[in-house]
Amino acid sequence: MTPKAAILLVRISDDDEGDQKGVRRQEADGRALADRLGWTIAEVITENDTSAFKRRKVKLPDGTTALRTVRPGFRAALDKLASGARDGLLAYDLDRTARDPRDLEDLIDVVEARTPRIPVESVTGSLRLANDADVTMARVMVAVANKASRDTSRRVARKHQELAAEGKPGGGGFRGYGYTRDGLEIVPAEAAVVAQVADWIVDEDRSLNWIAAELNRRGVPTVTGVPWNSRAVRSIVTKPRVASLRTHQGEVVGPAVWPPILAHERWEAVCTRLAQRARHADRSLKRWLTGVxxxxxxxxxxxxxxxxxxxxxxxxxxxxxxxxxxxxxxxxxxxxxxxxxxxxxxxxxxxxxxxxxxxxxxxxxxxxxxxxxxxxxxxxxxxxxxxxxxxxxxxxxxxxxxxxxxxxxxxxxxxxxxxxxxxxxxxxxxxxxxxxxxxxxxxxxxxxxxxxxxxxxxxxxxxxxxxxxxxxxxxxx
Structure with a gap:
């Protein structure tokens, strides 16, 4: 059976730049394979910056909680294949489709529920579910990929733990405001902004919204180039790094190797003032279409x-x-x-x-x-x-x-x-x-x-x- 309305599923775990180049390459290769096979791609489901390994605690339909991968795109693909709305699945590679054995088993259930089986192909040839041998091989390969992800996760976690104990930057993500890309040196112009914001909060009792508006009026740039808002203002003065403190998994674990922008006492004063405001904030529902x-x-x-x-x-x-x-x-x-x-x-x-x-x-x-x-x-x-x-x-x-x-x-x-x-x-x-x-x-x-x-x-x-x-x-x- 040659699919006339197939799904092309593309996924990449990390897209730090946000440019979607990885999934675009997968889509181009997938469409080329579809042309060679004579498949018609009716829909491309993109999971950009989405992990197929990391699990989160979620609430199941029966009300219980469990650890599951959170992949709305993959689940939508299964629903459409199960309903008959789509008649084939094409992906770049097996590990782009599943790294959790539970996800693979759900896909196998959907594929085997139809007679003949729903066609499944991949650019690398690593994913096929046309017969029992293919299914067994897919199970083995997903188990291997899952172990590789677990090994990598363990090594990375241990490395970050070591860096935190030594007070060194962990790396990754956007550059922290006030510091160079390596996190070890102060950017003087940005440090002056952090000090000014601290003065506005502690000495003048200015609101975060007022400060954001004032920084935008003065043309002060953020790290990412977007305008300031209250969350960004809070972030640059309350994160422990500005007081030369190292955190790990959300907890301060000790002094850092980089110089402080705010003295420890000044940083604590800022955090205390903002916490006092939060206790008196109006937490009643404002956005009444939430849930609608x-x-x-x-x-x-x-x-x-x-x-x-x-x-x-x-x-x-x-x-x-x-x-x-x-x-x-x-x-x-x-x-x-x-x-x-x-x-x-x-x-x-x-x-x-x-x-x-x-x-x-x-x-x-x-x-x-x-x-x-x-x-x-x-x-x-x-x-x-x-x-x-x-x-x-x-x-x-x-x-x-x-x-x-x-x-x-x-x-x-x-x-x-x-x-x-x-x-x-x-x-x-x-x-x-x-x-x-x-x-x-x-x-x-x-x-x-x-x-x-x-x-x-x-x-x-x-x-x-x-x-x-x-x-x-x-x-x-």
């Missing part, structure tokens, strides 16, 4: 989080939280658009009448019971997959059926309004909305749209300004 917006890229779909961007607050598929980093939208404009849609809905007499009718419908209690049963069955199904009692394709197919019933039940129960919505509907809706807390606003939006909104990628053919069409309501199927 989701990434609209099919291979991701993670929640967007309220985030302080270069040009102000935004909602972002945050890479530090496992997101793809490729979807963002201006917070203020997104909130205004969702608010407009919600108020249009709640001031429509027909919609209001339907909500009240549904609230008293005889089927409401039955829907609640069915919803509880389906949610319990979904957890049981996830547990069965986690215990390997069913295959991944079986789990995926059953999950779709149950989730469809859950969406139907939730759609019927949408009118069982929370306190905030009942209060809002009892008076002037528009005026009442203005007085709601951000948490209540979010609750109301999720009552009306339990699955929230997808934020779609920007249309490159449209002008670079806010496009409300990127906010796509997710309605019950």
């Amino acid at each position: 917006l989701r990434c609209g890229r099919p291979e991701c779909g993670r929640p967007l989080l309220g985030w302080q961007g270069i040009n102000g607050p935004r909602y972002w598929c945050a890479t530090p939280r496992g997101g793809c980093g490729r979807i963002a939208i201006t917070a203020r404009l997104a909130e205004a658009e969702v608010e407009r849609q919600v108020l249009d809905l709640l001031t429509d007499p027909g919609i209001l009448a339907r909500m009240h009718a549904l609230a008293t419908a005889e089927g409401t209690e039955d829907a609640r019971a069915e919803l509880a049963e389906d949610e319990a069955q979904l957890k049981q199904l996830a547990g069965a997959w986690a215990r390997k009692e069913i295959t991944f394709p079986e789990y995926t197919e059953a999950r779709k059926i149950i989730e469809a019933r859950i969406r139907e039940s939730r759609a019927l129960l949408v009118s069982t309004a929370p306190r905030a919505l009942r209060t809002l509907l009892a008076g002037d809706v528009v005026d009442g909305w203005r007085h709601l807390t951000p948490a209540d606003k979010r609750e109301i939006v999720l009552t009306l749209l339990p699955d929230g909104y997808e934020v779609l990628p920007s249309d490159p053919m449209k002008p670079r300004r806010f496009d409300p069409e990127r906010l796509h309501p997710v309605t019950a199927a």
Whole structure:
């Protein structure tokens, strides 16, 4: 079987420069192989700067936690192969596809669930799953690659431990502000900025936002060339390195070999002042669409989080939280658009009448019971997959059926309004909305749209300004 809609999966573990040259080379070689084989590539899934070995503690569908590799792109590829949306997988090499035996086993399950097997090929020839011999060889090679990664990880960890004990720089990453690339010498102009920022914080009690704005006004460059923001300002004066202290795994382990920019007492005074401010900070919810917006890229779909961007607050598929980093939208404009849609809905007499009718419908209690049963069955199904009692394709197919019933039940129960919505509907809706807390606003939006909104990628053919069409309501199927 020659694939007519294959996936080309490209991955690289480290992309310190952020230029994606590694994955681009893999894509070029993969497309060349596809041409030789007569395959049609329907989609390229890119995992740039993504490890196939490092594991993180994640919450499984059955509610338990475990260590897993976090690879949204790879998981999206498995889903599409299992569903039949894609009919082949091409990669550069076996270790570009999997370095964790569990990931390989999930791929094998998907490939063997179809008859004939889903074709899998690689540029180097190291990954083929056409028969039992290929599968056995892939298992052996992944086990070897996994051990090699473990050996490297252990050696690197031991080396960093040794460097930390000696007070030497660890290397890697961006150049630390105030120091040369090797981390051993002070950059005088930047050191003067660090000292000035410390004075503003301790002596003048200036806010971090004010300091960022002042540095931008003066044209002071950052290490990366992007404008200053409050996080960057905090970073240059609170990191222990500016007081000539060496850290390892987040803990100060002793004095460093490089000279200090701030005296130890001055650095402690800065940290103390900022900690005092944090204790009195307002930590109530501000970005009320957090939990409402989701990434609209099919291979991701993670929640967007309220985030302080270069040009102000935004909602972002945050890479530090496992997101793809490729979807963002201006917070203020997104909130205004969702608010407009919600108020249009709640001031429509027909919609209001339907909500009240549904609230008293005889089927409401039955829907609640069915919803509880389906949610319990979904957890049981996830547990069965986690215990390997069913295959991944079986789990995926059953999950779709149950989730469809859950969406139907939730759609019927949408009118069982929370306190905030009942209060809002009892008076002037528009005026009442203005007085709601951000948490209540979010609750109301999720009552009306339990699955929230997808934020779609920007249309490159449209002008670079806010496009409300990127906010796509997710309605019950």
